[in-house]
């Protein structure tokens with residue numbers, strides 16, 4: 001272990017002592033779409049992972065024990081870190097887009113700057129649900145198409161149509177393994193947020 | 205009846221760590237930065253000791269969780285203890301507020317600048 005990511009320090013390097021503002025961006029997408037790869041490409045630390053667990057009282061009573069049923073939701077996710085300035089640090093999260101994950105969205109990702117929906121054109125259906133939930137939560141996002149096939153069998157316009165994606169949502173090709181490509185995806189997202197914030201500030 | 209805070213593969217350990225409490229303080233965001241204000245005193249619970257050691261430099265809640273291999277909820281409880289007794293200080297994120305509120309353009313400009321310099 002560790003040899004594949006030898007360019008990153010094995011031990012967690014500490015943040016600058018002046019660090020005061022943490023920010024979040026979430027990468028969502030289906031299984032194997034390249035979330036961890038994307039995080040690793042720009043992170044200053046080896047991606048770490050952790051989980052959140054939530055126990056909810058269920059609706060029914062267990063007939064054999066007479067005890068109220070409980071459901072446990074466990075969501076694992078990984079993350080990396082980018083120190084933007086001495087004071088500001090951006091955390092990039094790679095999160096699974098499946099259903100149970102969205103129960104925990106508010107507890108984990110309220111206040112997030114925005115999201116990147118990572119799409120694999122061979123399995124576009126996986127992206128539908130994520131897009132729907134982000135719209136529901138009012139989280140701004142961009143769509144990044146991870147070109148596994150190296151080329152484009154589908155144009156971005158075709159993919160936009162297939163995903164029924166509104167015109168105002170930016171779409172971009174990417175290779176999650178390439179740092180400059182991932183950097184470009186993040187800049188596209190923050191540019192988009194900036195435009196939205198500017199429009200909002202100009203509306204009295 | 206005392207409820208276990210979480211059910212996982214190791215419920216007993218989590219139960220012990222949090223003293224059976226299940227209510228986490230949600231004011232601690234994943235990216236709230238935590239800083240120790242003291243060295244661990246003798247007899248301090250081991251998880252508290254670990255946190256005080258890790259947070260000699262500012263450390264985000266989520267990094268503490270990964271390092272301790274404990275779920276976010278449990279770390280929130282542990283941080284609540286340390287914060288209530290003044291053993292840590294916390295730096296909450298600026299942008300975390302209501303779910304859908306956009307941060308201001310000045311902050312976003314700073315983020316863009318940082319990303320371009322990567």
Ligand SMILES: Nc1nc2c(ncn2[C@@H]2O[C@H](COP(=O)(O)OP(=O)(O)OP(=O)(O)O)[C@@H](O)[C@H]2O)c(=O)[nH]1
Pocket residue numbers: 029030031032033034035036037038094096146147148149150174175176177
């Ligand atoms: N060709 C190509 N391969 C990629 C790209 N991104 C990721 N991969 C490969 O795809 C595989 C899966 O990538 P991961 O980053 O583990 O995907 P993930 O979304 O984190 O997967 P899970 O966490 O298991 O859901 C790895 O073998 C990557 O090397 C890409 O842009 N192009």
Ligand SMILES: [Mg+2]
Pocket residue numbers: 035036037078094
């Ligand atoms: Mg992964």
